[in-house]
Amino acid sequence: MPADDALPPLRVPPLELPPLELPPLDELLAAAHVVSLPMRVKFRGILEREVMLLHGPVGWGEFGAFPEYANAEAARWLASAVEAGWHGFPEPLRTSIPVNATVPAVSADRVPEILARFGRVDAVKVKVAERGQTLDDDAARLAAVRSALPDAAIRVDANGGWEVRQAIEALTRLAAVGLEYAEQPVPTIEGLAEVRRQLRAAGTPVLIAADESVRKESDPLRVARAGAADLIVVKVAPLGGVRRALDIVAQAGLPAVVSSALDTSVGIRAGLALAAALPDLPYACGLGTVSLFQSDVTTDPLVADDGAIRLRDVHADAGLLEQFAASAERRVWWLDRLRRVHALLASH
Ligand SMILES: [Mg+2]
Structure with a gap:
């Protein structure tokens, strides 16, 4: 277990929320x-x-x-x-939620065309560690993104696609373009802790985010206790609702990035509610995903406008x-x- 002096101790004891009143x-x-x-x-x-x-x-x-x-x-x-x-x-604490653009694991020459689909981009997530591709492909894609967006916050998402040794090599190299954080570089909580420890020891300025490692209520606390991440990616539905997610984030004591789980605008509305209610929202959220659908269930889809989604209610259209x-x-x-x-x- 890696020692970690930078993480605050878990102050809040596990809290039992009152059970949700269930309709018949x-x-x-x-x-x-x-x-x-x-x-x-x-x-x-x-x-x-x-x-x-x-x-x-x-x-x-x-x-x-x-x-x-x-x-x-x-x-x-x-x-x-x-x-x-x-x-x-x-109750919301904010009415506009910044969201990131996403660049899939495309070749570097396609990056400008992908980014052109978004309006203003302040934060962008770039997929890396795609099966069948090399670190050179990732580095070229990252360089193309940085060249198109000199001032944007760039995060990479490996979806657990590296082993610890590969992750260290990759993130050491990719850090050169300036990375906000790396999402789930390796699959396990123990692996995340090891990658984070080694990058810190080497002075490599890349924060580690846990995503796939956070799916159950107990996971964020395990991630925090293991020193496995600097921040956690949270999704409302898998954690049991906005109030539960708020409670879990507070218990973990780590900054949170609110993300979606392939939701329609109705599900995105709940993600926005969490992002709006978190005491701190230091990073753009991964909630700009309605555009993955050809059609939505509302005539007023929750899509980003100038890099942010305006908080509003969603009514499904008959x-x-x-x-x-x-x-x-x-x-x-x-x-x-x-x-x-x-x-x-x-x-x-
Ligand atoms: Mg992810």
Whole structure:
């Protein structure tokens, strides 16, 4: 276990939030719409994103746990949807949320064309460590981004694609363009801690962010205790809602970057609510992802304008819900899942 003197001690004892008041199953079933939205690009191996939207008394909630997720994991996503539709969000502290642009693992010559799709860019995430590519490819892509955006904050995301030794070599080299932080350079919490320790020892100015290592409520605390990261990437739905995520971030005692989980604008609204309610928001958020969809469920999608998304409520549009309604068979599957997951939440 690496010693770490820079991390503040965990001051807050694990806090039990009161259980979320759960509407009766019949009410949720009556509030449910299932849609299948076409994606612009394949993501997680899919070209159609299925989600269940729940229209509650105070707004719309998104229950978008991926189909392969077991009930226990999906339960947190349902709790998040219920919070949005039946309880509402905490008071916002800000009304405009900065978001990053994203450059996929394209060749360097395509970087200008990708960046041209965004308006003003103050922060950009660049994918690295893509399978089948080399560190030279990453370095060339980064150099192209830096040349196009001399003043932007550049973060790289390896999605756990390196081993510790590769990560040290890569980040030592890529740091030359000036990096804000590196997201999940290696897969494990122990590996992150080792990469962070070695970079610090060498004086390499790259912060480490944990993303894939933060999926369960206990993970942010493990990350913090292990000295594995300087910041954490958090997503509302997998953590069980905005209030729970706020509590988890506070317990971890690390700066947070709010990100999305392939959400429609309804799910993005919850991410914005978290970003708006965090006491500190030092980094642009990864919430500019609605553009990955060919179509959204609202006529006023939560897309960035000049590098930020304006905080506003989302109303699903009846025509779009009908146009992108999932097949009868898939709707039955989702309603059945709602019954199972509701039963699990109700038993807690
Ligand atoms: Mg990431």
